[in-house]
Amino acid sequence: NSNSNSNTDNSKSIANANKKIIAGDKVKATFVTLARNSDVWEILGSIRQVEDRFNRNFGYDWVFLNDEEFSEEFKRETSRLVSGKTHYGLIPHDQWSFPEWIDTNKAAETRERMRQEKVIYGDSISYRHMCRFESGFFFRHPLMEQFDYYWRVEPGVKIFCDIDYDIFKFMQDNDYEYSYTISLPEYQATIPTLWETTKHFLKEYPQYLHPNNFMDWLSDDGGVTYNGCHFWSNFEIGKLDFWRSDAYLAYFDYLDKAGGFFYERWGDAPVHSIAVGLFMDKQKIHFFDDLGYYHVPFNNCPVNEQTRLEKNCVCNPNDDITFKNYFCNNKYYKLKGLKKPEGWEKYGD
Ligand code: GDP
Ligand code: MN
Known part of the structure; x- marks a missing residue:
C-alpha cells in the first residue's frame, strides 16, 4: 500500500544537483500530509508554496497518508510537484475506527448534543478519527519509520517568506524537538475532561513530567x-x-482508553501541546517568527520589516496575530524571556 516515484524530469535534476551539494549534511526528514483524495487540488497549492520557498533547494521526501487508497489522480498531481521522493500510505483500519472499548451509543449521544450546541466539527465521526490518528499514529506509520524529523503540511495553507536555510538541519543543530507558528486557546467545549484525565495520568506516572517543563504556559494556576x-x-x-x-506513548494510550476522542472531541493540537508542555524540556520548543504562515482564518506575518524584505515575504504585518492578546504567544515570549521584535506594539491590540 505504498509506492515511491523516482523523478526523472528536468526541473527535478536542478533540485537533485542541489541535493548533491548538501548530501552529506542531509537530515532524515520528510513532509507529512494526511489527506483525502478530494483534497488533491487544495494540497497542490500548499506543496507548490513549500517547494518554491524551501524544498526545491533541498529535495526532502513527502509522505501522504489516507484512510482510503490514494487515487491515481492524487498520486500523479502531487508527485509532479515534490522535488524529493513521494510515498503514499494507507492507514490501518484499527487506527481509523472505534476501538472496541468505546461505547458507540454514548459517542453518538455526544455528537448529537454537540450538533445542537453547534460545537465546531462536534457532530463529525471522521474528524474524530482524524484527531485520534494525528494524536497517536502518524509517527508510527511504516512509511515514517525511516525518518527522524517531520513537517506537517495541510491543504490550503500558505508560506509567505523564503526559507533560505535547511530548516530540518536548523532543528537538529539547535536541538529543537517541536516548533510552531501560531498558538491560541482551545474551545473548552471540545475538551471538558482532557485536563482532569491528564492530571490522573501524571499522578500515575509522575516520572514523565519533565523537570524543565512548560506547565506555566498551559496553566495559569x-x-x-x-x-x-x-x-x-x-x-x-x-x-x-x-x-x-x-512518556508520549503511555500518555496517548491513557487518553485513548479514557475515550475522550469520541465521548468529547479532543483535538490533536491540545493533546500534542499538553504532551510537549509536560514531557519535553521547554528549551526544545521553538517559535518560528520568520516563515510567514496562513491556515484559515489566521496569519503569522513577520512584523519586522527587515525580515520581510530579506526573505521576500508577501504578507501584511497588520494581519499578524502573534502579539494579539487573544492568542498565546505573548505568554510564550514572556515565559521564555524572549525579546519581541522592534515595533511589535504596533501589531498588538
Ligand atoms: P481543520 O484544519 O481542523 O479545519 O481540519 P481539516 O479539515 O483541515 O483536517 C485536518 C487534516 O486532516 C487535513 O490535512 C485534512 O486533509 C485531513 N483530513 C480530515 N478529514 C479527513 C478524512 O476523513 N480522511 C483523510 N484521509 N484525511 C482527512
Ligand atoms: Mn486544516
Missing part, C-alpha cells in the same frame, strides 16, 4: 486548570522520537 493554550498543529516541525517515547 500552577496546574489546577488548563487555560486552553495550544500550538496549532496544522503546522508542526518536530522530532519523531518525541512521539515515539515511552
Whole structure:
C-alpha cells in the first residue's frame, strides 16, 4: 500500500544537483500530509508554496497518508510537484475506527448534543478519527519509520517568506524537538475532561513530567486548570522520537482508553501541546517568527520589516496575530524571556 516515484524530469535534476551539494549534511526528514483524495487540488497549492520557498533547494521526501487508497489522480498531481521522493500510505483500519472499548451509543449521544450546541466539527465521526490518528499514529506509520524529523503540511495553507536555510538541519543543530507558528486557546467545549484525565495520568506516572517543563504556559494556576493554550498543529516541525517515547506513548494510550476522542472531541493540537508542555524540556520548543504562515482564518506575518524584505515575504504585518492578546504567544515570549521584535506594539491590540 505504498509506492515511491523516482523523478526523472528536468526541473527535478536542478533540485537533485542541489541535493548533491548538501548530501552529506542531509537530515532524515520528510513532509507529512494526511489527506483525502478530494483534497488533491487544495494540497497542490500548499506543496507548490513549500517547494518554491524551501524544498526545491533541498529535495526532502513527502509522505501522504489516507484512510482510503490514494487515487491515481492524487498520486500523479502531487508527485509532479515534490522535488524529493513521494510515498503514499494507507492507514490501518484499527487506527481509523472505534476501538472496541468505546461505547458507540454514548459517542453518538455526544455528537448529537454537540450538533445542537453547534460545537465546531462536534457532530463529525471522521474528524474524530482524524484527531485520534494525528494524536497517536502518524509517527508510527511504516512509511515514517525511516525518518527522524517531520513537517506537517495541510491543504490550503500558505508560506509567505523564503526559507533560505535547511530548516530540518536548523532543528537538529539547535536541538529543537517541536516548533510552531501560531498558538491560541482551545474551545473548552471540545475538551471538558482532557485536563482532569491528564492530571490522573501524571499522578500515575509522575516520572514523565519533565523537570524543565512548560506547565506555566498551559496553566495559569500552577496546574489546577488548563487555560486552553495550544500550538496549532496544522503546522508542526518536530522530532519523531518525541512521539515515539515511552512518556508520549503511555500518555496517548491513557487518553485513548479514557475515550475522550469520541465521548468529547479532543483535538490533536491540545493533546500534542499538553504532551510537549509536560514531557519535553521547554528549551526544545521553538517559535518560528520568520516563515510567514496562513491556515484559515489566521496569519503569522513577520512584523519586522527587515525580515520581510530579506526573505521576500508577501504578507501584511497588520494581519499578524502573534502579539494579539487573544492568542498565546505573548505568554510564550514572556515565559521564555524572549525579546519581541522592534515595533511589535504596533501589531498588538
Ligand atoms: P481543520 O484544519 O481542523 O479545519 O481540519 P481539516 O479539515 O483541515 O483536517 C485536518 C487534516 O486532516 C487535513 O490535512 C485534512 O486533509 C485531513 N483530513 C480530515 N478529514 C479527513 C478524512 O476523513 N480522511 C483523510 N484521509 N484525511 C482527512
Ligand atoms: Mn486544516
